[in-house]
Amino acid sequence: MRKPVIWLGDSLEAMMTKKLKMTRGSGNVFRDLGFPPEEAQNLLLRSDLMTRVERYVKASGLKQKDAAARLGVTQPRLNDLLKGKIEKFSLDALVNMLGHAGMRVELNVKKAA
Numbered sequence: 001m002r003k004p005v006i007w008l009g010d011s012l013e014a015m016m017t018k019k020l021k022m023t024r025g026s027g028n029v030f031r032d033l034g035f036p037p038e039e040a041q042n043l044l045l046r047s048d049l050m051t052r053v054e055r056y057v058k059a060s061g062l063k064q065k066d067a068a069a070r071l072g073v074t075q076p077r078l079n080d081l082l083k084g085k086i087e088k089f090s091l092d093a094l095v096n097m098l099g100h101a102g103m104r105v106e107l108n109v110k111k112a113a
Contacts, residue, residue: 056101
C-alpha cells in the first residue's frame with residue numbers, strides 16, 4: 001500500500017504565479033554546475049564525443065556487440081558509454097573509437113574569452 005504524498009510547499013496556484021528567475025549560462029553546462037574551468041572543458045569535449053559515438057551506434061542499426069566490434073571495444077565497454085558513464089572514457093579513447101568507425105575528429109583551439 002502506498003503512503004500518501006504530503007506537500008508542505010506552496011500551493012500549485014502560488015507556484016504558478018511566482019516569477020521564474022533565469023540566469024544566462026556560460027555555454028558549458030559543466031562549468032555552470034560548478035566544475036573548475038579546465039575540468040569543465042574536458043567534460044564538455046568528452047560528452048560531445050560520447051554523443052557522436054551514440055549517434056553512430058543508433059544510425060548504424062547494429063546490435064551493441066557488432067557496433068562495439070566496429071568501434072574497437074568490447075560490448076560491455078560500449079554499454080558503459082551508452083549509459084553515460086563519462087568518468088570511464090578519456091578523450092584519447094573516444095577519438096580512437098570514432099576513428100575505428102571511419103570518422104575524423106578535428107580540434108579547434110582558440111584564445112579563451
